[in-house]
Amino acid sequence: MLAGYSNSVSAKDSDKDSDKTTISKDTNVTEKKSTPAQVTTSYDLMTKVAGSKNYKVWKTVSGGKVYTKVADGINFRYNHIQSNQSIKTKKYTYWLIYVDGRRVGWVNENYFSRNDIAVPKTVSLVNNENALFDTRNAISYATDDTGTVVDNNEVKVSRDSVNCTDPKTYTIKYTYGKAKASTKVTVRKSTSEGIGDADAVTPKEGTNKLKSPNSHYGSSLNYINPKEFTPEKKTHSWTSGDMTLSTRLFQPVLLSVKTDTNNDGNINRVGHIPEGLTVSNGWAYTSLLSHTNLIQGHIVGYNLDKLTNPYNAQKLLTMSQSKFNSYVKNIKVSPYIPIGHGQAMGSTKKYVYVLVNDNTEKDSNDSEELIQIRKSDMLINKIWTVKCWNGDENSPRYFKNAVITSDHQMYGLYYDKINDRYEYWSLTRTGDNWNTSLVGATKGTFVDNDSPIQGFTYDTKHKNFYLGFNDLIVKVGRTGELKKSYTFSTGRELEGISVSDQYLYANLAQRAELLKSKSKIN
Known part of the structure; x- marks a missing residue:
């Protein structure tokens, strides 16, 4: 329960006896004193949704009146809004709002999207x-x-x-x-949709010898854990072969109110675990889980064209109010929606996509949900389910990593343990049907241990796949040819990779840090 109606505490901001009834000795007439100017009620933290109309946000409410405008509420329409207190005056009810984790002020209840x-x-x-x-x-x-x-x-x-x-x-x-x-x-009607042939291509030679740690062995300098951190003050740069990855944006650890508990509610909590990444049209979108065992979370968008300073996104709680009001116009936070493990993403001009998968599934013949999210308001626009089977349901290809490259095209990555190979599947949409075909395969596991795939993307111009492991990125041709590998000793987990305008982007954990290649990929 996140509404917070339980555990509420009410306090009247007036004389404590103002609501008592008194009797006049002279006239024996019952007199009732006036109601208090305002009544304050406290709650557990809750999440609110802004409506489409602008209401001013006020610094204080006192004596039943509002004082000192601090912001226009419309600027926070697509941010994460929370509250834990209300003030009821004789005319209106005002709520104390926190925006992306920062206390902002009081806004009329009519500001919110109610009964929706x-x-x-x-x-x-x-x-x-x-x-x-x-x-x-x-x-x-x-x-x-x-x-x-x-x-x-x-x-x-x-x-x-x-x-x-x-x-x-x-x-x-x-x-x-x-x-x-x-x-x-x-x-849908078709029973043949999603049926492919894993023998349609001959796998290319790969390797089992590349190095990648199973997990992180370090963190960014000023990050200790999700409750202990300060802003980073130094950018990073790592080079391997012809690729250099450098810091583009340090992201907030949380975009919700920081609490001393892990039980503040999954709807309330935005962060702290980055999982996936997609970059397009000047925006970077990352998927965030509050706990790794969940398949629901938030997707957060950052306008890279406007957020040019790599450090400022860490300072939402300390920057001036006027700067904050302007800055968060360039951040969008989705509601709490299905995102799976969050490492199967993509984006186009109008939409962000995420393939919802259960990371604990092995070889499931269940369908997977493909969620289409509007970039404009970060709400679900449409849902498809898809399947990919080699011949029939007894040989399913359940994708934990995928990339959506257009509104009609998706690629899924699957490791076939029986034949020890990675497979690259194309899913192409015609109408609402997603038709499946195998386009390439690579022998081997790439790495010499069981280090997991942490990111997957596709360069549509040069027709290359990129597979991300911890401290390792592998470049593979469309048909499965192993072309190059890049090693970056970050000490941190890689959480998603993406190609946009011929630049490669990667996101790190143990403080979310977006990296961008120094030069265009080829």
């Missing part, structure tokens, strides 16, 4: 008798009558799940209090 449920218009499901679609996964957010985000499990749905066996269209209705919404969920 955000869902996409359509969901399209691949035909798969092994799959059930959880209809609550389509919810970007649901709010109560104060604009507070509620847990999706509190939303009533006309159907909890959809069986993906029989072709049919369902209208799913969502209700919470006065809030209502609906979406159409369609199970």
Whole structure:
């Protein structure tokens, strides 16, 4: 429960006896003193959703009146907004808001999107008798009558799940209090969609000898753990062969209120674990989990064209209020939505994509959800489910790493343990169908241990895949030819790679740090 209605404490900001009834001795007439000018109530932290209208944010509320404007609320529409206190005056209710973790001030309750449920218009499901679609996964957010985000499990749905066996269209209705919404969920007809042939190509020679640590063995200089850190003051640069990666942007550890507990609620907490990365059209988008065992989290966008200083994003809590108001216009935070392990991402002109996978799955024949998120407001625009099987359901290809390169193209990476090879699968969309084919394969594991793949991307111009391991990036041709490997001794986990405008980007953990190649890749 994140609404915070329990554990509330109410305090009247007036004389403590002002609400008592008194009797006049002279007239024996009952007199009731006036109601207090304002009443303050405290709550557990909750997440709010801004509406589309501008309301001023005030520094203080005193005596039932607001004083000193500190910001225009419309500037925070796409940021992460939290609250833990309200003040009810005779005319309005004001909420104390925190924006991306910073205390800002008091805003009228009408500022929030109240009694609202955000869902996409359509969901399209691949035909798969092994799959059930959880209809609550389509919810970007649901709010109560104060604009507070509620847990999706509190939303009533006309159907909890959809069986993906029989072709049919369902209208799913969502209700919470006065809030209502609906979406159409369609199970696609084709039973051959997603069926490919793993023997369609001959695998190229690879290697099992490259070095990559299983986990991190260091951190950035001023990062100790998620509760102990200070801003970094020195950028980094690592060179391997013809590639140099340098610091582009140190990201905030948290974009939510820093607390002394790990139980502040997953909806509330934005960070601290970066997982995936995609860069396009001057923006970098990273997926964030609050705990590694979750498949829901947040996606945060940073406008690299405007955020040119590599250090300032660490200083949201200490920069001046006026600078903060301007700065956070260039940061967008999605609601708490399905993102899987977060290492299967991509972005196009209008959308961010994430393939929702369960990182604990081995060889599942379940479908995977492909979430299309609008860049404009970071809400779910559409959902498809996809599958990739070698011949039939007994030989599935379940992708934990993938990259979306256009609104109609995706590539998935799969390691075949039986044949000891990496496979590169193409999924191409026609209408709502995602058709599958194998485009390349490489023999071996690349590394001499069980170090995991931490990032996967594709250079559409030169037709090369890039595979990211900890301290290691491998360049592979489209058909599977091992071309180059790059070693960078960062000591930290690599959490996503991306190609944009012919530059390679990589994100590090143990303080999220975006790196960019010094020169264009070829």
